[in-house]
Amino acid sequence: MEEGFRAPPLGSAAAGPEPPVPRSENRTPGDGRAGAGEGRSGAVAGPGLSAESRVPPAGKAQEALQERYRLGSLLGRGGFGSVWSATRLSDGAPVAIKRVPRDRIRHWSELPDGTSAPVEIVLLAKVSCDCAGVIQLLEWLELPDSFLMVLERPERCQELSDFLAERRFLPEEEARGLFRQVLEAVRHCTSCGVLHRDIKPQNIVLDLASGQLKLIDFGCGAFLQDTAYTQFAGTLAYSPPEWTQHQSYHGEAATIWSLGLLLYQLVVGKHPFRRGQEIIWGRILFPPRLSQECQDVIKRCLSMQPSDRPSLKELFCHPWVQGAPRP
Template identity: 75%
Template sequence: MPYEHGMLVGQPRVEDGQIQPYHMSMNKNLQELAVEGRSGAAPGPGPSADSRVPPAGKAQEALQQRYRVGSLLGRGGFGSVFAATRLSDGAPVAIKRVPRNRVRHWDELPDGTSAPLEIVLLDKVSTGFPGVVQLLEWLELPNNIVMVLERPERSQDLLHFIQARRFLSEEVARQLFRQVLEAVRHCTSRGVLHRDIKPENILVDLATGQAKLIDFGCGAYLQDTAYTHFAGTLSYSPPEWTHLGWYHGEAATIWSLGILLHQMVCGQHPFRRGRKISWDHQLSLPQRLSPECQDLIRWCLSMHFLDRPSLEDLFYDPWIQDIHLP
């Protein structure tokens, strides 16, 4: 779900095989939601760790007493995201609201608290690592789950970052793509599979160039066996899901990373306009791209999942390491 001022962007996402609608009625503004349920604060650095809101047990104060809620940043099948300011120190944050009836999976946090799976996964990956958005606090209300997330003051989701430039130079794309690979490897090391990697779910800090992976609403635990339920964005799903109805986590991630890299350096999705991918598809790439970049995109978008690189293979790829082959 992109952090983009007033934009309703992205593509339909699927959770367990069901497309979730993007437009949802908003019965209450977040500023009117009283904090009556459980509250938790995730450990780790926030915009200002020393002034982070501490765990509050049953919070009684109203949300507007702690945050000044601003404009809508994005809306998706799993909730709405608002810009906000933390009143205690003026730190910019994002507040994500998810209707409880859209939370399909719950699990337990390390302290035994029951929480939506998205929060449990974020708790595993967002502490002490700059490439994943930090979960600062979460609140369980009667009808909604509210997450307070870090928000760099000057930031833009990667989709709009690319669109503003038509396409990215290989040098800029390499710097951002490496960071995404690091974030994916970090999540994998914690046993978490994001499942919805796309430009809208990568936030770029315009002041530092730091890329951050956001929106774990489609996330799952990493497993060695094949997944037989799809969650994510259909236009980023690998051909084995479309044709066979199953996929492996790493291979599907590599496929989506190939689409991501294509969007970075070409400015568009390689399989746009809903065109079905055939087993004998020929990927046409601009001649201005280096042979190393073209090779990497084609490798990631290999039709057979066993032909794709592993995540570790990517770190040693000549293009990633900026090595020009003769």
């Protein structure tokens, strides 16, 4: 496949430098599964592909992929794989192709048709419908040493982290609109039984043409559960204090914490906690320009006690998030 694309092997040293911000730190370890069949593939119902576009199995899979996509530049590489830009030859649509080496896959699950696949593929298949705020999985392919995911890619897009670096911080009105989009995407994921577990500016891309945000990288994701999680996955700088203190967390409360950090970064331009001790003690500094309503949202989300944080529904209904006028 790599030779046909006339590019360095995905994930090889020749492929390019590591991205400046790690994409997949502290991923949850788990049970791998060896001996899966080679050349399996699947198409996901959604924009741009039909059920008839499945990749042929076994040895023809790589050749078929070469015939349908032209590989472009390396977009990023982290501990759990590489992401390349590509173009779908049938209609010129831009896509991204993510390659995850088989030996780095720790968790497996089943698709609705009973096919065994990495959890990331199963989670993406669950959320890839009816939500513009979540990146769409178009199809996937199993190779002897890796899995490939073909994902939608807006033609003009930028990571939210880079967008913020250029702007420093956003006015509250602009931040509110983007934050509401993230909330909608997260609510969609939870309604599908999916927990992202790594919400941060580096895992959100902005379509510069439409202003639409898209949540990406479900490599740390898990199935939503009511009981506590006792293994961490994601980025430690975005972990809630209950993980630091007790090595466990509940999905919604941890998500609210990460959303509070995200909103702070949108309106202030930096992470509120620079050292672990500050996270434990919850010291938050706000610039005077921030409204009390915006500060209230952040303070509630970053409550040290998980039970003091709002639910997703309560957060969405907060007057600042809704843009309600001041009394």
